[in-house]
Amino acid sequence: xxxxxVILVIAGVAALIYGGFTFTxxxxxxxxxxxxxxxxxxxxxxxxxLLGVVAIVGGGALFYFGAKEGK
Numbered sequence: 001x002x003x004x005x006v007i008l009v010i011a012g013v014a015a016l017i018y019g020g021f022t023f024t025x026x027x028x029x030x031x032x033x034x035x036x037x038x039x040x041x042x043x044x045x046x047x048x049x050l051l052g053v054v055a056i057v058g059g060g061a062l063f064y065f066g067a068k069e070g071k
Contacts (some may be wrong), residue, residue: 001066008059015052
């Protein structure tokens with residue numbers, strides 16, 4: 001549980017710093033025999049700051065209570 005807590009805290013901090021993530025997709029726009037045209041699209045996925053705060057608090061709770069169970 002402690003490892004999951006640390007991962008959640010790190011993910012929460014990253015969500016607060018970056019505010020989201022982007023990714024790129026490629027699609028074929030035209031495919032006429034030897035002529036091919038690809039279209040590149042950039043997508044952005046915003047993450048609300050509340051999600052980052054919840055991840056940090058939840059990860060901290062898992063880390064704290066996971067440490068108490070091990071004793």
